[in-house]
Amino acid sequence: MRLLKVSKMQTVMDKGGNGGPPMPLKKMRKELVPRKERATIGQFEVENPRMSCRNVDVYYNHGEKKAINNINLDIGRNEVIAMIGPSGCGKSTFLRCLNRMNDTIDGCRVTGTITIDNKNIYGKDVDVVPLRAQVGMVFQKPNPFPKSIYDNIAYGPKIHGLVQNRDETDGLVEQSLRRAGLWKEVKDRLDQPGTGLSGGQQQRLCIARTIAVNPEVILMDEPCSALDPIATAIIEDLIDELKQDYAIAIVTHSMQQASRVSQRTAYFHLGDLIEVGPTDQIFLNPLHQLTEDYITGRFG
């Protein structure tokens, strides 16, 4: 039991020493919001948001289990927002609300309003097919289709009718692979199965597949958790580049990653959005006791 704790602390310290800014070990005894307080601290609104969520609750198992609780959060244009928090706190659940992937789970119910460009995505007449083209998603485990690299990229544009002929498709495939930084590695083997690539390449293939349909928002659920540090660095660079054109919401377990790639960070805890604010402030100067516990490694 004690051993376990020590090793955990050590991991956190290692991470701290690993390039990024040292963990805030400030001892200036500032007043923090106490642990039991659950209302969101910080500025959850942004000006002219791309997506905006109000009073979002999610229930699983036909209402038996409430997974997230009254979440209010905006996602700005051309920003990367990171979502952090201990396992099981509802980050993925929240992320999956944003493109209605939760619809596919039996017994899952979402209440509240989520809008994209001021249009409610849970409205009665909203079709999820164009919504998911508008809000793309990259998953934790790379999941290329068991088809050729080319077909992996071309599939989305084809079903949405974004390309009319082979030339256009070729162009879009090349462009998407270039933007995902994968073109040089795969240009000679586009007809080979996407599942034959390395883990990092597969994840970049999935990102290329997502951007091939030219979405407005990209959701990423722990996209680097199955990757080695080099592949992770490549993907982080890629995210940095993509934010020129897209709003990106990324769930991550690595606080280094959050601080490297994101402009804003939201901290979730047991289904509540505890604190949200500029990434620097969250990591250097958290306002909530729970946030501080988490980023200093005293929790999860």
Next chain:
Amino acid sequence: MNKSENMASSAQGRQLRTMDIVNRGLARRYRAERRFKRFGLSAILLSLAFLAVLFISIFANGYTAFQQTFIQLEVFLDPLKIDKEDLGSANYQGLVRESLAKTFPAVKNRADKRKLYGMVSSGASFDLRKFVQKNRHEIGNTIRIWVPADDDVDMLIKGHILRDVPESERRMDDTQIAWVDHFQHQLRIKQEFNMTFFTGGDSREPELAGIWGAVCGSLYTLLVTLCLSFPIGVATAIYLEEFAPTNRWTDVVEVNINNLAAVPSIVFGLLGLAVFLNFFGLPRSAPLVGGLVLTLMTLPTIIIAGRASLKSVPPSIREAALGIGASKTQMVAHHVLPLAMPGMLTGTIIGMAQALGETAPLLMIGMVAFIVDIPGGFTDPATVLPVQIFLWADSPERAFLEKTSAAIMVLLLFLVIMNGLAVVLRKKFERRW
């Protein structure tokens, strides 16, 4: 310092003890493993031995059926008895008998004559007619023609009727054996590949009976079964697995499909009799009805196999497709179904193989009738391979015994081909990924 040393040594001691315990248990673990391996191996050997006994006994009983004994006759094509304008209607049987009587002029009494005429198959006159129709210039000459021997002669030649048992216990008496020996002495008896077995329909005469009618009946029946059960089964599996909400109704449907798989097949036959024949008035003994009944029987197999293979498609593929904006139908058609296809095909072929070997339900809808003609369509009266085997196994003639085994071999061959096809298809579809 002292303390840490202590701790280190005690840790070492504990480690040693752990290793001792592990090592002590090791022998037992390996023993258990070896025992398990031996059990598995002996189980496999036992089942292989059973299979070998089965195959060997079937083959030993049946391989002689692929040979047939022929007798050469010298027939005078009497122009007075054959009307050149109407070759078909002449009394060819009379000519055959005349030829036999001429070969053994000593045979005078009626009973012996009947025995003598029974030496050649009743099919001999058809062969003679065919010959004359093809060679009309031979009319007026004496010709030599090979005709199939009667099944008893065939059995004697093949050694299934033993000469050294008392005459009263033999199917052939001494005079008949003497006639056969006479023919054999003149080299007028030969054994040839039994083409009739593969081209003929059923017959009361073993030497004229073939399995082609049953094979055709089986093919028509299976075709109906395949065309109905594959699309219906796959569609049902897809709907239940991918689209149906999980509620009490789908639970009921699921339970009942599993129940259906366990229903004894004869019940499907009764259902077919009541519904297809009596209510809808479809023809008896028809492959169409047989196919319908077997469809009911194979559907649960295909549905269950289909659902299992749909379930085994990783959810990440579904998420990937949906996440990129595919509709549910596109997700199923473009990604899930291709991955599930090998499993579905395997299930279908296993279901078909079951249907091919099924007898009981077909008895109820009249496919057990004695049918000589080769069925030419889905509504012609027909029988199927396993029913043919049942019919022959039930016949008293010794010659049908070997036909039964030979028909089983043919049925097994079809089953092996189908299972091989299942493997090939699975390999082919899997290689695409």
